Amino acid sequence: MIADRCALERKLQLTENERKWFDDPSSLPLLISAQMEKLIMPDDPDDPIRRQFVPDVRENIRIRSVDPLAEEEHSVTGRLIHRYEHRAALLTTDRCFSYCRHCFRRRFTGLESGPISTKEIRKAASYLKEHREIHELLLTGGDMFTLSDEHLDQLFDAIRDAREDLVLRLCTRAVASCPSRFDDKLMKLIEKYNHKGPLLLLTQFNHPRELTEESIAAVGKFLALSIPAFNQSVLLKGVNDSVDTLEELCNKLLYNRIKPYYLFQCDLVEGTEHLRVSVEKGLELEKELRKRVSGLAMPQYTIDLPEGGGKVILTTDYLDGREGDMLVFSTPDGQKRRYPAD
Numbered sequence: 001m002i003a004d005r006c007a008l009e010r011k012l013q014l015t016e017n018e019r020k021w022f023d024d025p026s027s028l029p030l031l032i033s034a035q036m037e038k039l040i041m042p043d044d045p046d047d048p049i050r051r052q053f054v055p056d057v058r059e060n061i062r063i064r065s066v067d068p069l070a071e072e073e074h075s076v077t078g079r080l081i082h083r084y085e086h087r088a089a090l091l092t093t094d095r096c097f098s099y100c101r102h103c104f105r106r107r108f109t110g111l112e113s114g115p116i117s118t119k120e121i122r123k124a125a126s127y128l129k130e131h132r133e134i135h136e137l138l139l140t141g142g143d144m145f146t147l148s149d150e151h152l153d154q155l156f157d158a159i160r161d162a163r164e165d166l167v168l169r170l171c172t173r174a175v176a177s178c179p180s181r182f183d184d185k186l187m188k189l190i191e192k193y194n195h196k197g198p199l200l201l202l203t204q205f206n207h208p209r210e211l212t213e214e215s216i217a218a219v220g221k222f223l224a225l226s227i228p229a230f231n232q233s234v235l236l237k238g239v240n241d242s243v244d245t246l247e248e249l250c251n252k253l254l255y256n257r258i259k260p261y262y263l264f265q266c267d268l269v270e271g272t273e274h275l276r277v278s279v280e281k282g283l284e285l286e287k288e289l290r291k292r293v294s295g296l297a298m299p300q301y302t303i304d305l306p307e308g309g310g311k312v313i314l315t316t317d318y319l320d321g322r323e324g325d326m327l328v329f330s331t332p333d334g335q336k337r338r339y340p341a342d
């Protein structure tokens with residue numbers, strides 16, 4: 001595990017941008033789990049795992065807002081965000097096993113809030129009880145699995161007590177960054193609550209190398225309980241902004257029974273500027289990727305619009321327009337086809 005400059009310098013030689021971060025550190029702490037540390041190739045300054053976890057002075061480029069999604073405005077209790085009518089997100093903790101430099105919740109992650117309190121759990125549960133229009137609850141953060149087993153038990157119990165009918169999404173990067181967390185004791189607990197209502201696993205793998213034997217085995221423990229797995233990646237410069245990398249990632253996910261769900265455009269969060277890929281380039285990657293992978297291996301390229309605008313899907317439009325009573329389409333390889341308009 002790496003949590004300070006000394007430990008980091010024992011692992012690798014810092015580049016100038018990395019060294020400068022320590023003179024003027026951004027608010028997101030340095031923390032790299034043992035598992036992620038293992039994956040970083042120390043001799044490669046452009047290593048895609050290093051880019052995601054080793055801080056860089058360019059995080060201090062201050063030109064964007066810190067909460068571009070206006071999550072604070074949509075907070076209904078301190079920890080519950082109700083932005084979409086039928087689903088809500090609960091910030092269970094601000095802690096993670098490793099802090100991703102691209103984190104879109106930097107205003108919250110790794111700062112002071114800590115794990116959710118009993119009182120906050122009670123408040124969220126009573127809101128859920130009153131708002132029957134919510135069908136799905138995202139348990140997120142931070143990473144929910146940094147909570148102790150006892151704390152998780154209390155959280156699941158309160159939520160299930162309030163609402164038996166909720167679909168619960170377990171959002172975690174821990175299968176990638178700390179697969180050993182998913183020991184028999186924790187899996188017994190998950191099994192117990194999986195009997196009480198549907199659980200879904202939402203992972204975050206951004207690069208094919210993160211899908212190690214250990215992380216695949218951790219996801220496999222959920223699959224063995226009939227908990228399906230979906231992946232949300234973030235499109236990141238120098239990490240996965242090439243069609244070859246995305247193709248390998250998506251195929252490897254599908255092969256391991258993890259459905260690629262979203263490929264997120266990086267949010268306009270302060271500190272992530274140097275990792276952001278332009279939407280134009282993202283659309284080109286999406287178009288090329290769609291030609292190469294199956295429909296099941298294809299994630300939806302999605303942008304969370306600023307000022308709380310919500311998520312919209314980005315894709316190439318294959319409908320060019322109308323000629324008389326015919327619609328004109330482009331095929332993926334650039335030919336034209338016609339189809340009756342009505």
Ligand SMILES: *Cc1c(COP(=O)(O)O)cnc(C)c1O
Nearest residue numbers: 081082083084087088089138311
């Ligand atoms: C993304 C998100 C959801 C879930 O959206 P889906 O499109 O259903 O995956 C729910 N709440 C918040 C606040 C979100 O950001």
Ligand code: SF4
Nearest residue numbers: 096099100103142173
């Ligand atoms: S695991 Fe999620 S919440 Fe934690 S630092 Fe990474 S992106 Fe942010």
